[in-house]
Amino acid sequence: MSLLHIDPAHLRLPDRHQEAWKYTDLNRYFGTRPLQLEAAGDQLPPDAELQALLACSLAPTDGYRLVFVDGQFQPSSSNAPLNPQAATAALDGSGPKDLQDLLALSKLRHWQLSIETSLEQPLYLLFLYRKETPRHSNTRLDIRLAPETEADLVEEHVGGAAGLALLDLNLHLAARARLTHTRLQHCDADFTLLQRQIADLQDAAQLRQVHVEWGARLSRLDARIDLAGTAARLDTFALSGLSDQQHVDHQVLVRHLQPRAISRLRARGIVDDRARQVFNGKIYVERGAQGTDSDQLLRNLLLSDRAEVDAKPELEIYADDVRCAHGSTVGRLDDTALFYLRSRGIDQATARRLLMLSFAEWILQEMPQESLRSATREAFADHLHLRLSA
């Protein structure tokens, strides 16, 4: 066991001078927090602790489960017909340069999961982070879907106290593979999660993602999704509900590399108190990617004068026969809808809560599983104190 006292002054961390980190200055962030973290170990957590963490999960117990504790796969808690294999092959490249100092502090756990045949049941990837001593972990999981396979994957992040996790979760969809990928992040209020996702979709592959985040102190997602085959399709829905000083930053790059691919991106955020929501969505259309059909719509609700939203949709197009659209709005609750509810006798505070739930529902309704959707809706509502008293 090694307890690290990290002096942020000795780390090179990305800061606001780098465009991609403009609104998430890690130098400043870690400068105000003690970085005294224990490296995630190989030993199993005591059973009581594991059970307590599992109890925080919203995932139903009847699907396939793969449980990771601080990035370490736990076969004894898992029940899926397939297990991730520890990768022994040397890593390609050297990892993200901007986070290299952080990566160097922790041992990488690298897993590979190959889905060769379609899964009958949803597969839950539970990423549990121990709460006892703040830890740091560094995990990479590469998931490959064989041609024409289908899977329903749910990735959930829970726990963590004041720890720090780095996670690369990469998706490779072979031709005509279809993946539904739900990502739920409701870690402890002091947790830091820095996640990357590189996905590639081959011919006619389909990826449908729903991201819902309402936890952690800072959560960053760097996603690059390559529509690398013709007629591939990507649908991404993202929702965050932030309060206090929470900070969520999504940097999403969608690359249309071949003709006739479709991408749809819908992101919504509800931002209260002094929280901050950053969303940078970029659509890149390669020369020759004719017939590209792509749009992104960002909508955010600001609930407090001190809350902040930085939303930037971007387009970079090198093909000529394309349909690309983007839009971004930041607003407050709709006055007419508020009046409508109040005219029915509903007090202003309750009416506001109902409208916020309605705003969130646009994304939540895209979650494929009914039971998980309603559990998520309740947890999300509780976090923003939206639960109705009556």
Added chain:
Amino acid sequence: MLTIQNLTASVQDKDILRGINLSIKAGEVHAIMGPNGSGKSTLANILAGRESYQLTGGKVEFDGQNLLDLSPEERACAGLFLGFQYPVEIPGVSNMTLLKAAVNARRRAQDLPEATPLELLKKVKAAAATMQVSDAMLQRGVNEGFSGGEKKRNEILQMLVLEPRLAILDETDSGLDIDALKIVADGVNALRSAERSVVLVTHYQRLLDHIKPDFVHVLAAGQIVESGGPELALTLEARGYTWLTGKTESGA
């Protein structure tokens, strides 16, 4: 029940209401007619408490209370209901959730215990049967994906469940085909009683074939320029609103 005295209001410094006087007794049905832009909808919205207008003068008394002092929700709890010209879609909040919250808000204001789920369900089912609203529609989000006619039927359904003392229906007949118009009229007639009053704001006479008003008022350029019995609506239908244009100018 409702007394409006010399009510004036403006939007962005443009006078919309220029001295409205109107008195409505319990049990009465009043129709307020008038050309587009005459201030009909403004009046309906101001009575329900919409805040986007500047009230520049006048008094409104509802059951002995100064109505203009009350918030929209207090007015609703006191028994006032506005049927919207353009009902709002609120996806993700089911019709049942809205009805439950609305019924119980009113009950709390009256110091009554909350409705039991069974009581509420019975009431909603009865109203849904009258308004021909299906269970599937009730389970959906408020007005979510409803056609224009379905939205108007849903407004009247809410009215039947809430049993207001005074219902103000703002162009509830607009955009309805004849079958839907009859259903809406049946709903309004079901609510009529000696204790309840209804104000029908409408552009056309045809709704009044199905809901017979006690009084008809013509609003033009922010003033009531003519009042009479049901026969006034027929005159308007025959002669059009231009017949009254002269009266507006002499009144100004």
